[in-house]
Structure formats: C-alpha cells, structure tokens
Amino acid sequence: MNPQNSASLDASFFDASPFDVSLSFADTRLVENQRWSTWPASTPTERGPLPRPDWVVASAAAVDTELGILKTGKEADVFLIERAVPGDATQRTLLAAKRYRDSDHRSFQRSSTYTEGRRTRNTRDTRALAKKSAHGREVAAAQWSFAEFAALSRMHELGAPVPYPVQVSGTEILMEFVGDGRTAAPRLAQVRADAVDLADLFAQIADIMRLFAGAGFAHGDLSAYNLLVHDGRVRVIDLPQIVDTVANPQGLDLLHRDCVNICDWFGRRRLERDPEELFGDLLAASFG
DSSP states (O other), X not given: OXXXXXXXXXXXXXXXXXXXXXXXXXXXXXXXXXXXXXXXXXXXXXXXXXXXXXXXXXXTTOEEEEEEEEEEOSSEEEEEEEEEOTTOTTSEEEEEEEEEOOGGGOOOOOHHHHHTXXXXXXXXXXXXXXXXXXXXXXXXXXXXXXXXXHHHHHHHHHXXXXXXXXXXXXXXXXXEOOEETTEEOOBGGGOOOOHHHHHHHHHHHHHHHHHHHHTTEEOSSOOTTSEEEETTEEEEOOOTTOEETTTSTTHHHHHHHHHHHHHHHHHTTTOOOOHHHHHHHHHHHHHO
C-alpha cells in the first residue's frame, strides 16, 4: 500500500477513544497517598460484572487517592479511596479498598473450615501453599481476595444487595463505597431501631440468606458486624468465606450457625425469631 494513501485513511478505521488521556499524565504530579489508577493494568476477568454502573471510572488518566482507613479486621483492612480524573468533575468516585494481609499478619485462623471444596489450579501455587513458603503466604492472601471478588460478582449478578465489585488486583479488592459523603454506612450492630424497624431489618436479612441459599451458598460468618444499613436497606459485606453448602462438608453447619447468630442478635433486642424455622426455610430454598 502507498504510504500516502495509508496516511489518508479515514480515522474511523481505528477508534483511539479508549486511549485518549489528553495531557493529564503530563500535567499531573502524584503526591503522598496517591497512585495512578490500577484499572488499566487489570484484565477483563479482574473487573466487575457487566453492565457496569455509570459511576465506575475506567479512564487511564485517573488517580487513586487514599483518604483514610474505614475498618480494621481479622484478615484485612479497608481503606477509603477516591478515584478521579484530575480536572474532570464528571469522573470522580469513592471506593472501598479491601487489602488482605498474608498469613503472618492476620488473626483469622479458621480458614480451612471455609476452603474445603475449593481447588487451586496452579500446581506451583498448590506446592507453595503446602510448604507455607513466602510465595505460599502471598498466594493464600490473594486466594481470599479473588474468592471474595468472585463471590461479590456472583451475588451482584443474582441481585443480592452487595457492594458492586469494581476490580481485584493481587490482595486488594476495590468495591463500591456504601455511605454518605465520606462517612461509611453503619453496621447493623450500631443501628438503634424500634420493634417495627427491627422486624423489617430481619425480614430483609432473611431474604438475603434465602437468595444465597437458593444459589447453593451460605455466607458462613454472618453477624450484625458484616451487615450494613444504608437508607433503611441492608447490604451484606465480607464474603471471602462464602461456603458452597454442597461441596463443603461443613456447609450446612455453617448455614445453621448463620441462622443462630442472626436470630440471637435480634432476640437480644426483644425481637424473637426461631433459628430452626429460619434454617428450615433456607434448606427448602437450597434443595426444594
């Protein structure tokens, strides 16, 4: 082909819009607690399910700014992140960044209970896990992040009220921030409610548990501390230990424990609910 003719080809033959970052890279200097968005480095399987919410910022020109810590936990810490394109007020969002610790720095020691029935495809990773090497500890931490990301994606697709999972990268999950402004929504344990509101909250939680059970899963560690209440609606969080109630030999025991935990919490607030009745309902949803 003649180079001149090639140069004159219509620009529509190549859509450069995904790569249009104008002069943001040249004009932006990162400061402490900032990094370039990790979105461009993620693969399609490391990104949230389609269709993505409009608020997801996918521009390569975006900057991630760490604003503070939201929560410290047994196996991970959660930070508040702003992902924004400098100078563009339409591309700005708040995210929760959950970062898993390796096994040397976590206090959660019951992981084998939840991982029964799961498989590691990479044989090198399997050997490293067995030897508990440095690489094995990194693999173990990443396993939890990818397991939670997959669970959030699956439950989001089923319509469960979970934070939308934006992306996963190594030991970090970025997900929808649930709250007002920069203030996170309260956990159920922090909510003061009257009898009517408590009954409504219990009904919402039972519906969530029923949806999980109908898909063959139990949360596995459900309590008033991993349920958020935002604008009167319950959102479920902390899903790394989600359990397949068929593949995991302890799946039904963990499902039953979830029922007891939730009913006990409401019972201490004088809303009596029968955990055995709830468990029976969930079994019907699972196997009916």
